[in-house]
Amino acid sequence: MKDSLFIKAAFSEKTERPPVWMMRQAGRFMPEYWEIKNKYSFLEMCKTPEIAADVTMLPVDLLGIDAAILFSDILVTGEAMGGDLSFTAGVGPKFANPVRTQADIDRLDTEVVHKLQYVADAIKVVQQRLNGSIPLIGFAGAPFTVMSYLVEGGSSKDFKLTKLLMHNHPELAHQLLSKIAKVTAGYLNLQIAAGVNAIQIFDSWAQALAWDDYKEFSHRYIVEIISQLDRKDIPVISFCKGSSVFAPLMAEAKPDVISIDWNVDLLDIKHRLPQGIAVQGNLDPHILYADKKVIKERIHRLFERMRGENGFIFNLGHGIMPDIPFDNVKYAVDVIKEFRY
Template sequence: MKNNLFLDAAFSKQTERPPVWMMRQAGRFMPQYWEIKNKYSFLEMCKTPEIAADVTMLPVDLLGIDAAILFSDILVTGEAMGGDLSFTQGVGPKFANPVRTAKDVEALNVDCLSELQYVADAIKVIQQRLNGSIPLIGFAGAPFTVMSYLVEGGSSKDFKLTKLMLHNQPELAHQLLAKIAKVTAEYLNLQIAAGVNAIQVFDSWALALSWNDYQEFSHRYIQEIIANLNRKDIPVISFCKGSSVFASIMAEAKPDVISVDWNADLLNIKNALPAGIAVQGNLDPHILYADKAVIKAQIHKLFERMRGTEGFIFNLGHGIMPDIPFDNVKYAIEVVKEFKY
């Protein structure tokens, strides 16, 4: 690997500056993304290896980040298991056949790895194009987050139906989560076999859960997934919106990195974690709307706070919003790359 900054930081080694990549770095804030998106549906983009590679490479070529992340979606596992998935502009993902009864859970197929072969094919194309320049991150949605989309039938503000299942039918919820966890571990191992250099698990909606429910319905399945990964030389990043609350539990699953949202002091989180767990984050993405002087000052403030810390990857506390100016994202990455400890 020509640029080892990301992998070194993920394995808690000292780096001359923090490595940088950003969640949703290949996305809607880029005019070049829309040039592709206007020709194909979102699922066509994900399922056509050459197009997925084109999108994955956009931030590599245009932003000069230290790690690429596979262009895909957290819900492809739900679709592979039998979910009727569609994406509509302005609406988001929808499952036309929500999973709400024992019969629905029973019908989900866990022997569905062949349905996800297009992801392995995309990884191979991307790695040919990267040609050892920077690492490629693979990913999957965590079981609770995927479950919430399957049960709600799409996005939700309050996760009412999901929480009803957790509380009224916990055994059914566990059956559903166990199925998703099995598929997710196999899917991530498929990505590792295809050639990704790191893995991130996204539990995007964990913050909807109470402390006890997070332990029972999210953490135990992430722990199971990480324990089943072929992770030799492959760092595993655990992210959830809510990591500022749940970091101490997340650490019990033994990830290499915990990605932290912007609601916490990153150094305090790092110092409270077991030795050898790196942190990733945690700039508030809204700062990227601000003036460039503000962006630079906020990044430097974070870096001064983290000075001397081994195992720190710069990222946002969540993904880039679609209407953040491209130039601001590019500038933020330049600020990071010019910084030296």
């Protein structure tokens, strides 16, 4: 995979154009995704290697992107540890047994990597199908984000219960985060051993945190996880919502790539990062709702801004929304692939 555009850019090597993949590229904006989704529950899709592989391959076959990302979910680690996880249409993920007390934390198991073998099995099926054509990205949820779901019992707008735990009982929050971090490092190494070519850590809710809280309750655990990865030849991407603010701190965890949201000038932030850290991003996904001429103009504007920079992977500042027209996503990928520096 050393000749792959994506791997080269992730290791800050020169590429003739920026490689492209998009967060949530295998998902609800695709009619073909719904053909599969209407037959199975979301967790069945994640836990059945052949189905997970089918969904992973959709953007490879239909969009022609430069890297595939495994179809799974960030909350499988929380479930493996003992969370009673379900997904309901229109509601999202729910943990029926939220974690809020010492007893709840004590109940969570950390020797659980064997329960996630279905992910390793899916990776092997996907790699057979990719047959060396493009890299496969594995991923996990960051400890703070997984903790927020476990404590809140699902999605939250204000993270009130999570913040109360952190502020009133920091020792409990750290016990919980330590357990999640241990499982996450083992889980990512399982994916590397199964054959992924890159890793991304998703801290989807980090923007809810103040700087000091991010440092204490998120960043330190990402440092811990990255330091334990078998990362030879495997680039590590660190993503959080809020990366336009937290990027200088994120760099201290020594990822190869930092994925940047759309609230900041990408060149400016790249120049503020240490040499050798690539950036990924940072188109506002809402641009993909716009007219095609606007999509093309905004992509070219970003690429001209980054002209002459090694270590740039095109992505969105966050995931594709479910009602973005498929044709617009395909058009964006085509525009990117036609571009040359």
